[in-house]
Structure formats: C-alpha cells, structure tokens
Amino acid sequence: MSELGATLAAVPQAWFATPIGAIGLTLAAYFLGVHLFKLMRHPSWCPPVIIAALLIAAVIALLPIGIDDYNRGAAWLMLLLGPATVALAVPLYQQLGQIRALWKPIVLTLPLSATLAACYAVLIAWLLGAPPEVLASLAPKSVTSPIALSLTQELGGSTALLMGALMTTGITAIFGVEWLSRWMRIRDPRLIGLALGINGHALGTVRAFEISHQAGAFASLGMSLTGAFTAIVLPLVWHLWA
Amino acid sequence: MSVLRGFLWLLAFLLLGQAIMLWLPIALPAGVIGMLLLTLWFCQRGGMNADVVAVSQPLIAMLALLIMPGVVEIFFVAGRFADQAGAILTALLLGTLASVASSLWLMRRCLPPETPHE
Numbered sequence: 285m286s287e288l289g290a291t292l293a294a295v296p297q298a299w300f301a302t303p304i305g306a307i308g309l310t311l312a313a314y315f316l317g318v319h320l321f322k323l324m325r326h327p328s329w330c331p332p333v334i335i336a337a338l339l340i341a342a343v344i345a346l347l348p349i350g351i352d353d354y355n356r357g358a359a360w361l362m363l364l365l366g367p368a369t370v371a372l373a374v375p376l377y378q379q380l381g382q383i384r385a386l387w388k389p390i391v392l393t394l395p396l397s398a399t400l401a402a403c404y405a406v407l408i409a410w411l412l413g414a415p416p417e418v419l420a421s422l423a424p425k426s427v428t429s430p431i432a433l434s435l436t437q438e439l440g441g442s443t444a445l446l447m448g449a450l451m452t453t454g455i456t457a458i459f460g461v462e463w464l465s466r467w468m469r470i471r472d473p474r475l476i477g478l479a480l481g482i483n484g485h486a487l488g489t490v491r492a493f494e495i496s497h498q499a500g501a502f503a504s505l506g507m508s509l510t511g512a513f514t515a516i517v518l519p520l521v522w523h524l525w526a
Numbered sequence: 527m528s529v530l531r532g533f534l535w536l537l538a539f540l541l542l543g544q545a546i547m548l549w550l551p552i553a554l555p556a557g558v559i560g561m562l563l564l565t566l567w568f569c570q571r572g573g574m575n576a577d578v579v580a581v582s583q584p585l586i587a588m589l590a591l592l593i594m595p596g597v598v599e600i601f602f603v604a605g606r607f608a609d610q611a612g613a614i615l616t617a618l619l620l621g622t623l624a625s626v627a628s629s630l631w632l633m634r635r636c637l638p639p640e641t642p643h644e
Contacts, residue, residue: 291632305596314591333590337597344598351602357597365592366586367536369557370543371582373564377574380565389636397629405621412613422617426625429593434555445607445614448600449592452618460626475633483626486589515558 296347304525306357313339329455331487335497369430372508390478390509395517397482398510402518405453421445423518425453428485431511439522454487471505473499481506539564544642 299305317336324330344354383390406424414422420441429450436446443516461479470476473496480488481503489507493500543559550559568574607614 310591314594330575333589333594333597337594337601340594340598341601344602351599355595355599358598361592362595363636364588366540366557366560367533368585368589369555370539370560370564371578371585372534372572373539373561373568374579374582375586376561377568378564380569381590386637388607389633389638393629393632393636397625401622401625401627404624405617408621409613409617412531412616414610414613414617416621418610418614422614422621425618426622429589429596430557431555433593434557438555441570442607443596443605444599447596448563449614449618451597451600452615453622456622457621457626460623461630464623464630468634470630470634472634472639475630475637478633478637479626482629483622484643487604490590512558512562515555522588 292403293348296349296354297310300349300353300357303357303360306354309340309343309354309362310336310358310361313343315338329459331451331455331490333487334451365430365433372430372511375504376508376512379501379508382431382501382505384511386474390505394478394482394506394509395513397479398426398513399517401483401510402514405449417441418445422523423522425449425515426457426483426510427514428507429513432485433514435515435518438519451475451487454484455487457484458491474502477502478506481508482510485510528577528580529584530581532575532577534578535575536560536564536581536585539567547628 296305299308313336314332316339317332317334320335321327321330321332333434340354345352402423402425405425406419409419409422417440420439421436421443422445423439423441424435424446427435429447432446432450433443436443457480461476461483465471465479476495477492477499480492480499484491485507489500489503492503539560540556542563543556543561546559547556564578607642
C-alpha cells in the first residue's frame with residue numbers, strides 16, 4: 285500500500301519533469317477559468333485570467349511541486365509572446381485608416397495620455413517611498429503585456445510584480461472608464477474605446493469590443509500606439525533620469 | 527499550411543527585430559521592432575499578407591493564455607513586496623483612475639464630434 289502511495293506521489297514530479305505538465309495545466313486552467321467566468325455572469329472585476337491563475341496557484345500549492353518546476357515548463361508557452369507581439373502589426377495596420385483620418389487629435393492626446401498613465405503611478409509610488417525595483421515594475425503598467433514584460437526586464441523591475449500591476453491596472457481602468465465616462469456624460473464609443481485601450485491595455489480592449497465594434501477598434505488602436513510609444517520613450521527617459 | 531507560413535513570417539520579423547536591436551542606441555523590445563517593421567512592410571506592399579493574417583488572429587486571441595504563467599508567479603512572490611503593498615496598491619488604483627480621467631478629458635477636448643452618418 286505504501287509502495288502505491290510512493291508511486292502516486294512521484295506522478296506529479298514525473299509530469300512536471302517535462303514542459304508537458306505545465307503546458308497541460310495552463311491550458312486546462314485557462315478553459316476552466318473561461319467557463320467559470322461565464323457561470324459568474326462576466327464580472328468585470330474578475331477576468332478569466334485571474335480565475336485561471338488562482339486555479340494554477342492552488343494546484344501548485346497542493347501538489348509536491350514548486351513554482352520553479354511550473355515556470356520552467358510554462359516558459360515554453362511564454363516563448364510565443366515574441367511572435368504574438370509581432371502579430372499586433374495586423375490590428376495596427378487595420379487601424380491605419382482611422383489613424384490617418386484622426387491623426388491630429390490622436391497625436392495631440394495619445395502621447396500625453398500614455399505618459400500620464402505611467403507618470404501618475406510612478407510618482408505616487410515614489411512619494412510613498414517605493415524602491416527603484418518597484419517603480420520599474422509599475423512604469424509599464426498600462427502597456428500590453430508582451431511589450432510591458434520586455435520593458436520591465438530592461439528597466440530592472442520584477443516580472444511577477446508587473447503582471448500583478450497589469451491585472452490591477454486593467455480591471456481599475458475598465459471600472460474607471462465606465463464610471464467616469466458616465467459622470468462626465470461621454471457617450472462617444474471612439475473616445476471610450478481609446479481611453480480603455482490607452483489605460484487598460486488588452487483587458488480594456490476586450491471590454492471595449494463588448495461595448496461595440498467601433499469602441500473595440502479604437503481600443504486596439506489606443507493599445508497598439510500606447511505600447512509602441514511607451515516602448516520607445518520609457519527606456520530613454522528612465523536611463524536619463526536614473 | 528497558411529498558418530505555418532504566417533508563423534514563419536512572424537518569426538522572420540522577430541529575428542530581424544533582434545538583429546536591429548543590436549544596432550539601435552535605444553532599448554526597444556525585439557517584438558516591438560518586428561511589429562513596426564511588419565506594419566511598414568504591409569504599408570509598402572499596400573495590403574496585408576494573408577498568411578500573416580491567418581496566424582495573427584489565433585495568436586492575439588491567445589495573449590491572455592500566454593501571460594497567465596506570469597500572473598501565477600505573483601501569488602508566490604507577493605510576500606516579498608508585502609511591506610510595499612500599500613504604496614503599490616495606492617499607486618495602481620489612484621494612478622489608473624487619474625490617468626483615465628485625464629485621458630477622457632483630453633480627448634473630449636481634442637477629438638472632433640462624431641458625424642451622425644458614421
């Protein structure tokens with residue numbers, strides 16, 4: 285009996301000895317997360333990614349494996365972030381018509397909005413005494429994850445903290461845009477979409493597509509441009525300032 | 527096959543981005559350089575490559591899945607930042623609400639009102 289127990293205990297370690305265990309767990313948690321999200325009637329404060337990440341964390345805590353075993357395998361999935369970033373050229377190109385038609389107001393507002401999105405958080409954290417590692421993890425918080433991840437690594441921040449910051453920012457931005465646009469009596473879907481994309485990256489863009497196709501198109505425009513602008517400007521400013 | 531050909535295009539632009547990154551004086555992620563180059567290439571040829579479109583839709587839809595392993599880690603390293611939790615949460619919540627407010631305000635001032643036929 286104890287022999288059977290020992291064999292069973294060795295099973296998770298065997299699973300996670302190759303990347304298959306981590307990839308299988310991630311995919312399973314993702315689909316379960318999406319399913320639970322539907323059952324919970326799409327709560328905007330709890331996107332499927334959070335549910336799925338909690339499920340994975342629970343499985344890792346329960347099984348005799350560590351977060352390092354999981355990360356080693358899951359790195360194979362995250363490798364795809366590189367080509368996925370390049371793939372963002374497709375929505376960017378699709379929005380070029382819109383960009384050309386509205387280039388003046390966009391050129392006036394987007395760089396300032398994207399800069400403010402990074403500055404407010406860094407400034408507040410700095411005033412509250414956060415160390416440089418935390419500031420470097422918060423600065424790219426409004427940028428879509430593949431770009432934000434490489435930015436925070438470049439600046440010397442913590443990837444894990446950045447991911448938490450991205451999630452919190454996305455959820456707060458969705459809540460903030462819906463609340464403030466009602467309060468400011470803004471109903472223009474282009475405006476709401478842009479605000480969601482600039483401040484709430486991919487999570488905001490997903491929400492914008494739920495509002496309308498036009499809002500979604502402007503959100504992906506806001507997201508792509510904020511990502512490109514921040515990727516160019518942030519490392520420059522950071523190294524000049526540091 | 528179209529998806530695989532498209533994937534090869536994405537990898538080619540990613541590798542090109544990595545090569546250019548070595549020459550650039552600024553630290554731009556290789557993926558971003560690849561994205562900008564691919565957009566320029568589409569502009570230059572006056573349309574998108576069908577293979578790239580075929581692979582980019584599923585890849586972009588997978589973004590949430592690809593970032594999840596990174597999210598998981600926060601539950602295990604949160605303790606390391608426990609003494610900073612107040613500053614971090616205040617910065618994220620207040621900072622995001624403030625930036626949403628200023629971007630909405632800025633755009634309402636600068637964006638021309640929508641024409642009714644749109």
